[in-house]
Amino acid sequence: MESLYVLIIVLAGIILYSVFTYFRQKKILKSLTEEEFKSGYRKAQLIDVREQKEYDGGHILGARNIPLSQLKMRLGEIRADKPVYIYCQNGMRSGRAAQLLHKKGVKDLYQLQGGFKKWTGKIKRK
Template sequence: MGSLYFLIIVIVAVIAYTLYNYFSQKRAVKTLTEEEFKAGYRKAQLIDVREANEFDGGHILGSRNIPLSQLKMRMKEIRPDKPVYLYCQSGMRSGRAAQMLYRKGYKDLYQLQGGFKKWTGKIKSK
C-alpha cells in the first residue's frame, strides 16, 4: 500500500512540474507560425540553439549558433533591447532557452513553431 501512495505522489509531482514548465514557457515566449516567423526574423536577432554539428548540417539563412548548452556563458552576445527569434530542431530547446533569457530580463522573445524540421524557407549548409 505504501508503494502505491509513493507512485501516486511521483505521478502528481511529474504532472505538476510539466504544467509549471508549460505555463512559464507560455509567459516567456510567443510561438510563431513559419509565416509569422519569416515576417519578423530579419529585423531581429535570429538564434539557433542547436549544437554546432546540427547547425553545420543546415540552418536558417542569417542565424547565429548559440547552443543551449553554452547559452549562460554567451548571453552577453544577445542584445536585450532587440527582439530575439529562437529555434531548435523541434521547439523544446528553444523554449528552454527562452525561459533562461526571460529570467535574465529579455522580454521580446519568439520561437519557431515545430522548429527547424518544419522549416521550408531558405537554409544554408556547411
C-alpha cells in the first residue's frame, strides 16, 4: 500500500511538471500556421533542430541545422537581436529548444505548428 502512495506522488509530480512546462512554452514560444511561418521566416533566423540525418532527408529551404543535442554548444551561432523561427519533426523538440534559447536571452521565438511533417512548402534534400 505504501508503494502505491509513492507511485501516486511520483505520477502527480510528473503531471505537474508536464503542465508547468507546457504553459511555460506557450508563454515564450509563439506557434505559427504554415502561412504565417512562410510570411516571416525569410526575415529571421530559420533553425531546424532535428538531427543531421533527418535534416539531410529534407528540410525547409534556407534552414540551418542546429540539432537540439548540439544547441547548448552552438548557442553563439544564434543572434538574440533577430527573430528565431524554429521547427522540428512534430513540435516537441522545438519547444525544448525555445526554452534553452529563452534562458540565454533570445526573446523573439516562433515555431512551425505541427512541425516539418505538416510542411507543404519548398524543401531541399541532400
